[in-house]
Structure formats: structure tokens, C-alpha cells
Amino acid sequence: MTDAALQSSFALTADHSAAPKPTYLPRQRLQPIRAVRAFGRLVKDKEDTQQVFEIMQAMNGNSTVRGYRRLTSTVEGGRLAYRRLELNTLLNDQAYLDRFAPGTVGAAYREFMRAENLSAEGLAEESRKAARKNGAAVDLEHPVAWYGRRIRDTHDIWHILTGYGRDALGELCLVAFSYAQTRSLGWAVIAVGGAMRALREEGGKAAVKAVREAHRRGKTAGWLPGEDFEVLLNMPLEAARQRLNLQAPAAYLAVPANWRDGAMGRQAA
Secondary structure, X not given: OOHHHHHHHHXXXXXXXXXXXXXXXXXXXXXXXXXXXXXXXXXXXXXXXXXXXXXXXXXXXXXXXXXXXXXXXXXXXXXXXXXXXXXXXXXXXXXXXXXXXXXXXXXXXXXXXXXXXXXXXXXXXXXXXXXXXXXXXXXXXXXXXXXXXXXXHOHHHHHHHHOOOOOHHHHXXXXXXXXXXXXXXXXHHHHHHHHHHHOOOOOHXXXXXXXXXXXXXXXXXXXXXXXXXXXXXXXXHHHHHHHOOOOOOHHHHHOOHHHHOOOOXXXXX
């Protein structure tokens, strides 16, 4: 076949429509004003989890990208990223949760979630509400978005591992711990703002001491985002804590239980 014939044949079969342009991930700009406003709403209603996601989405910056890169810098983390298991699906499977033997991380998580009437899907839906409001896409089929969902879906497992309850001080301490682990400024906004408000309350200095301890624990503990949670959930809880260098949160436990819920101020009427 001559060159002219080849060119003619190609012209008949080629698609002359323009190639689709790639869609790039949106640049994660810091939005401090949005974060401050959301924090104000969170103070008024500490159960308004959507405001936590508002703050995180406003102040994440490139921390999720950095975390994903750290995860994939190891063979073990790369395997987790390659598999891209959606933990939300796994943790919502009650039959799966029922398999964990007493004393394991998974059993403690199961009992915690049922006692508090929580679900992994409920937390995920709060993040979607905040995302829809601001045009974000938390369910995007992208490895960095998957990593972000992984952090979100393991939040209550972190409660179990760290020993922090769901009272206001416990949440504040876990936030400070999470900032040390992820370096996401959203956690820093909540931790610093919450600590400042705690100083106005009875036992405020003790509460701030607990928050500072939580930040130190986050810096010295094993890196939780890199853990294989399918394996971790099957480990005895105390063995998992020991391996991750998570001793008991002494300063948090020293705060009387009746003070812990008032750590960020009394609930607005």
C-alpha cells in the first residue's frame, strides 16, 4: 500500500473530535474564614459533626497529598494503597464486626459504636454533606481521595486505640493527637480553639494539660494512617497499644468525668 493510500485509510477511520482535556484535582486552598465560622457553629453544638468536616475541608491544604505520599513510600503502605480497600464498607458490615473475639481492637470498636449508636456510614454521610455544600467530591475515584476517606473512616478506631472518650475533652484530645499524626491544619484549628475555650471553664488548666499531652502522644506514637487495619482489628487491644507506643492518657484520665463534657463550654440552649 502506498503512503497516499495509508493516509487516505487513516483519514477515513480516525476520530477527528478533540481529545478530552484531563480534569485535574482542585488546588486545596486554605480558607481560614470558613474554618473560623464553622468552629463557631461547632462550639454552639458539639454534636454537629458536619462542622468538623467543614473545618477540615477548609484547612486541609496539601496534608492529604503528603500523607498519601508517606503511605506509599513504604512497601507495606504501597500494598494498602494498591488494594484501596474502602474501610467504610467493611466497618458497616455487622456480620464482619461480630467475628472479632473479646479483648481485640475490633471487639472494642464494635461495642463502642453500638453503645454510642454510631456507624461508619453515619460519619461518612456527614462528610458528604459538607462536601456537597462546597462543591467538593469526597467519594472521588482517586487514590488521594481514598486516603482521605481512610483517615475519616478510622476516626473511631483511633478513639479506641488512644483511650479518649466521646466527651468534649476526649474529642478535643483526639483532635490534637490527629494533628500530630497528619499535620492537617484543620485539626490544629479545632485543638487550639477548643483549648482556648477550655481555659474559661472549671478545670480548664487540667483540660489544656490533657490536650497538650494528646499532641505529644500523637508525635511519639506509631503512625496510625500506615496501619493495616484489617490486621490491627484482630489484635488484642493492649498488645496493639503497646506496639503503637500508646500508653494510657494520664492527663485526660485525671480530669474528673463530670468536667470533661464542659471542656469546650456549656451547650447552647
